[in-house]
Amino acid sequence: MKYYKKPVVVEAEQWHPGKLVEGVCEKAHNGFMDNPHIHTLEGQMEVTDGDWVIKGVKGGYYPVKNDIFLETYEKVVTPRGDTSGKGEL
Numbered sequence: 001m002k003y004y005k006k007p008v009v010v011e012a013e014q015w016h017p018g019k020l021v022e023g024v025c026e027k028a029h030n031g032f033m034d035n036p037h038i039h040t041l042e043g044q045m046e047v048t049d050g051d052w053v054i055k056g057v058k059g060g061y062y063p064v065k066n067d068i069f070l071e072t073y074e075k076v077v078t079p080r081g082d083t084s085g086k087g088e089l
């Protein structure tokens with residue numbers, strides 16, 4: 001049997017040093033992780049300039065490299081003529 005993954009809409013924001021992005025932790029934890037990182041369900045993952053921070057469907061955040069992000073994600077476009085912003089997710 002073959003399956004394809006259902007499209008899922010997620011919130012994502014690109015991170016750059018000095019930019020405040022929800023989910024990114026810049027605290028040092030006893031020298032263990034001094035660089036900006038994300039506390040994911042699988043542990044701490046470092047974020048580097050240009051990484052995207054994605055809010056998972058079940059909550060929680062995880063980083064995705066810019067090239068991977070551009071390859072796998074498409075921006076949700078609000079229908080033309082709709083200026084109410086309600087088409088925005």
Ligand SMILES: [Zn+2]
Nearest residue numbers: 025026027029
């Ligand atoms: Zn932290």
